[in-house]
Amino acid sequence: MLFKQQALLRQKLFVLGSLAIGSLLYLVARVGSLDRLQPLCPIDGRFGPRSQDEIPLRALQFKRGLLHEFRKGNATKEQIRLHQLPKAIIIGVRKGGTRALLEMLNLHPAVVKASQEIHFFDNDENYAKGIEWYRKKMPFSYPHQITIEKSPAYFITEEVPERIYKMNSSIKLLIIVREPTTRAISDYTQVLEGKERKNKTYYKFEKLAIDPNTCEVNTKYKAVRTSIYTKHLERWLKYFPIEQFHIVDGDRLITEPLPELQLVEKFLNLPPRISQYNLYFNATRGFYCLRFNIVFNKCLAGSKGRIHPEVDTSVITKLRKFFHPFNQKFYQITGRTFNWP
Numbered sequence: 001m002l003f004k005q006q007a008l009l010r011q012k013l014f015v016l017g018s019l020a021i022g023s024l025l026y027l028v029a030r031v032g033s034l035d036r037l038q039p040l041c042p043i044d045g046r047f048g049p050r051s052q053d054e055i056p057l058r059a060l061q062f063k064r065g066l067l068h069e070f071r072k073g074n075a076t077k078e079q080i081r082l083h084q085l086p087k088a089i090i091i092g093v094r095k096g097g098t099r100a101l102l103e104m105l106n107l108h109p110a111v112v113k114a115s116q117e118i119h120f121f122d123n124d125e126n127y128a129k130g131i132e133w134y135r136k137k138m139p140f141s142y143p144h145q146i147t148i149e150k151s152p153a154y155f156i157t158e159e160v161p162e163r164i165y166k167m168n169s170s171i172k173l174l175i176i177v178r179e180p181t182t183r184a185i186s187d188y189t190q191v192l193e194g195k196e197r198k199n200k201t202y203y204k205f206e207k208l209a210i211d212p213n214t215c216e217v218n219t220k221y222k223a224v225r226t227s228i229y230t231k232h233l234e235r236w237l238k239y240f241p242i243e244q245f246h247i248v249d250g251d252r253l254i255t256e257p258l259p260e261l262q263l264v265e266k267f268l269n270l271p272p273r274i275s276q277y278n279l280y281f282n283a284t285r286g287f288y289c290l291r292f293n294i295v296f297n298k299c300l301a302g303s304k305g306r307i308h309p310e311v312d313t314s315v316i317t318k319l320r321k322f323f324h325p326f327n328q329k330f331y332q333i334t335g336r337t338f339n340w341p
């Protein structure tokens with residue numbers, strides 16, 4: 001008798017325990033996804049009439065609607081998830097914070113990122129494979145989501161503007177920049193780390209950045225050339241009007257990412273969905289990390305945010321003086337001024 005009662009009690013406890021765990025898991029999933037599942041539609045009123053190139057943003061309702069249709073047999077699987085060509089590309093600048101920008105934009109429910117750098121437009125071999133090859137490289141997305149890819153080499157490669165123009169002349173182009181000298185040193189640090197990994201020696205930054213014969217800035221050094229933003233931008237402007245570009249402040253994205261991301265949301269005609277909740281400062285990393293929901297968060301890989309080698313102050317001063325006129329021109333063209341020295 002006692003044994004039977006104990007068995008019954010155990011059974012009841014098991015059922016109650018399962019129910020409690022089930023409810024808890026449901027709550028975790030529900031609360032965690034709240035920020036991504038806010039209704040998206042009220043944006044219409046807030047943003048005024050929708051312009052022609054505006055991206056419709058009922059992504060999630062649309063997704064659910066299609067799923068329903070799919071279950072009823074009225075929609076095909078292809079209608080639900082497609083490889084879509086990007087509607088926006090982060091074209092550069094290398095070491096400007098391109099990965100952080102892409103990952104942070106991916107917090108938005110209507111954005112889908114291409115995880116890898118595709119290098120379609122800057123690599124002749126890839127480009128020869130054709131646009132369908134490129135499309136297939138894109139992640140699956142729902143029709144009303146936008147795909148974004150980033151390949152920082154696009155910004156400095158001569159053939160790229162024309163090639164992108166041929167694909168989509170109204171594409172939106174994002175450029176993330178940092179103070180040019182810091183960017184050049186970051187660029188050098190990445191190469192240096194690669195050499196060290198292979199047990200190779202490498203020159204000091206000062207030796208590469210300054211021509212030993214003239215004692216002037218060495219404009220043949222790639223890390224220097226890449227930081228002359230205006231020169232590259234001018235090439236792009238032969239194909240695209242300035243309105244199709246948005247300049248992101250990479251230095252501010254490090255210290256205060258949300259306002260920069262909000263400007264990008266606006267540029268892409270996306271309703272504001274990325275919030276402070278999605279970004280938290282990780283003191284150990286010294287950078288903001290990403291929070292998708294209460295169970296899923298991540299920081300960027302350790303290769304982002306390297307410690308730079310110390311550089312001779314006279315070289316830094318020389319470089320800053322060298323970049324100054326190019327920076328002024330860049331501010332003038334883009335309409336965005338930075339406090340670069």
Ligand code: A3P
Nearest residue numbers: 095096097098099100186287288300304305306
């Ligand atoms: P450093 O390694 O010089 O610090 P990219 O992705 O274009 O290669 O840019 C790398 C740079 O992104 C890093 O340069 C880092 O400063 C910057 N960055 C911006 N936001 C970051 C973040 N949240 N986490 C890590 N790095 C970030």
